[in-house]
Amino acid sequence: xxxxxxxxxxxxxxxxxxxxxxxxxxxxxxxxxxxxxxxxxxxxxxxxxxxxxxxxxxxxxxxxxxxxxxxxxxxxxxxxxxxxxxxxxxxxxxxxxxxxxxxxxxxxxxxxxxxxxxxxxxxxxxxxxxxxxxxxxxxxxxxxxxxxxxxxxxxxxxxxxxxxxxxxxxxxxxxxxxxxxxxxxxxxxxxxxxxxxxxxxxxxxxxxxxxxxxxxxxxxxxxxxxxxxxxxxxxxxxxxxxxxxxxxxxxxxxxxxxxxxxxxxxxxxxxxxxxxxxxxxxxxxxxxxxxxxxxxxxxxxxxxxxxxxxxxxxxxxxxxxxxxxxxxxxxxxxxxxxxxxxxxxxxxxxxxxxxxxxxxxxxxxxxxxxxxxxxxxxxxxxxxxxxxxxxxxxxxxxxxxxxxx
Ligand SMILES: Cc1cc2nc3c(=O)[nH]c(=O)nc-3n(C[C@H](O)[C@H](O)[C@H](O)COP(=O)(O)OP(=O)(O)OC[C@H]3O[C@@H](n4cnc5c(N)ncnc54)[C@H](O)[C@@H]3O)c2cc1C
Numbered sequence: 001x002x003x004x005x006x007x008x009x010x011x012x013x014x015x016x017x018x019x020x021x022x023x024x025x026x027x028x029x030x031x032x033x034x035x036x037x038x039x040x041x042x043x044x045x046x047x048x049x050x051x052x053x054x055x056x057x058x059x060x061x062x063x064x065x066x067x068x069x070x071x072x073x074x075x076x077x078x079x080x081x082x083x084x085x086x087x088x089x090x091x092x093x094x095x096x097x098x099x100x101x102x103x104x105x106x107x108x109x110x111x112x113x114x115x116x117x118x119x120x121x122x123x124x125x126x127x128x129x130x131x132x133x134x135x136x137x138x139x140x141x142x143x144x145x146x147x148x149x150x151x152x153x154x155x156x157x158x159x160x161x162x163x164x165x166x167x168x169x170x171x172x173x174x175x176x177x178x179x180x181x182x183x184x185x186x187x188x189x190x191x192x193x194x195x196x197x198x199x200x201x202x203x204x205x206x207x208x209x210x211x212x213x214x215x216x217x218x219x220x221x222x223x224x225x226x227x228x229x230x231x232x233x234x235x236x237x238x239x240x241x242x243x244x245x246x247x248x249x250x251x252x253x254x255x256x257x258x259x260x261x262x263x264x265x266x267x268x269x270x271x272x273x274x275x276x277x278x279x280x281x282x283x284x285x286x287x288x289x290x291x292x293x294x295x296x297x298x299x300x301x302x303x304x305x306x307x308x309x310x311x312x313x314x315x316x317x318x319x320x321x322x323x324x325x326x327x328x329x330x331x332x333x334x335x336x337x338x339x340x341x342x343x344x345x346x347x348x349x350x351x352x353x354x355x356x357x358x359x360x361x362x363x364x365x366x367x368x369x370x371x372x373x374x375x376x377x378x379x380x381x382x383x384x385x386x387x388x389x390x391x392x393x394x395x396x397x398x399x400x401x402x403x404x405x
Contacts, residue, residue, distance in 0.1 A: 001057060002055075009264050026051055032354055033194050056167040057269065065273075066273055068305050072290060072302060072326050073321045085299070086301040086302070087296075087300045089301040091126070093157060103157070105142050105160075106126070106160075115133045115195065119145050119146075131221065138195075150179060160186065162186040162276050162280075184278050186281075190265070191261035191340045200362050207359055216237060220236075221233050224298050233246055257343065258373075271336065271337060279306065279314065280303070282302045284301060294324070333392075348369075379399070
């Protein structure tokens with residue numbers, strides 16, 4: 001694990017080792033790229049091994065099911081689908097949790113658009129969890145709060161990336177917290193970018209486009225204004241419209257370049273059908289091949305039902321969804337089989353980025369590396385075409401055997 005190797009790829013920044021430590025010997029500290037890593041105070045450390053046992057990057061991880069039932073689904077309420085990243089299934093789960101007087105933990109923007117996991121008990125709070133935020137979410141606060149909620153007998157839904165869900169479950173198990181009323185939902189994930197670059201990007205937008213008295217009113221990293229599949233970033237200002245400028249210099253394009261990803265994302269051990277959550281949610285990109293009885297109004301979710309609890313949860317929200325079982329073949333997407341490949345230029349990107357002192361220099365580096373490597377660009381361009389022609393899965397498997405190994 002990271003404590004021994006000090007290799008960036010061995011830490012997913014989940015905070016579990018800091019939280020489980022009984023002597024406060026482990027402290028998560030932010031590095032220059034904006035990612036958290038644990039630092040151990042050797043004087044306080046009693047070498048109990050709890051930090052290693054809880055680590056979701058340790059090799060002992062086993063997911064909950066290799067043969068999940070798989071569904072395509074979309075909320076019947078089109079307004080919810082439009083406001084969500086995929087088919088809005090997550091919002092349907094939240095609605096049910098609200099009826100149980102339960103608690104949801106999800107990723108939300110704060111007032112400065114930094115992303116962290118928050119606790120929510122109201123429909124208003126749940127709306128803040130809606131939509132993908134394409135930056136690493138800080139889950140530090142969730143551990144103790146979820147522990148208290150579960151001890152108090154509340155129904156709890158934890159959502160997040162698979163490494164986060166795996167970490168939270170391991171922590172709760174080691175703390176012997178009752179989990180009968182715990183539901184977990186992980187997302188299909190292809191990596192989390194640096195919060196530091198996201199903050200710099202927003203500072204750049206503010207410096208360039210915000211007139212005196214203006215402010216950013218909302219950020220949507222999966223705007224469906226053009227189309228669900230276009231995955232556009234939309235930044236709304238109080239006065240004026242900067243859609244074109246944001247399209248030309250988009251954080252989403254930077255995200256897809258893969259240069260901003262956390263190092264561990266290139267070695268993700270959760271890119272498989274063996275998931276840590278009761279349910280897994282993603283985009284159902286292969287909808288054209290699946291011959292669905294319903295069409296995507298504004299997005300379709302892919303749902304993996306990994307446990308009996310997941311089955312129960314999905315059954316409880318079924319009436320709110322249009323839903324159809326799909327085959328494993330149709331459900332296939334790259335990040336259910338392999339992790340993102342580290343781009344050749346990533347090291348150079350970070351070297352140049354960290355040398356840049358002022359915002360204008362940072363912008364130059366971001367623009368230079370925005371589109372990613374030739375391979376990344378090729379995959380981004382070919383993806384939608386391959387999906388339309390039904391060749392996406394075959395191409396993905398070919399990519400795996402030739403490039404990824
Ligand atoms: C970084 C990232 C990468 C992704 N990559 C893929 C992919 O490769 N393939 C794919 O099919 N789907 C991917 N997704 C998932 C997809 O975008 C949707 O989040 C998912 O399908 C749920 O959509 P929904 O319509 O049901 O609900 P929504 O309301 O759109 O989803 C909200 C859910 O996402 C969680 N969430 C949002 N941002 C974050 C974050 N930064 N960290 C942790 N959890 C977060 C919220 O807590 C909530 O559970 C990714 C999501 C993220 C955040």
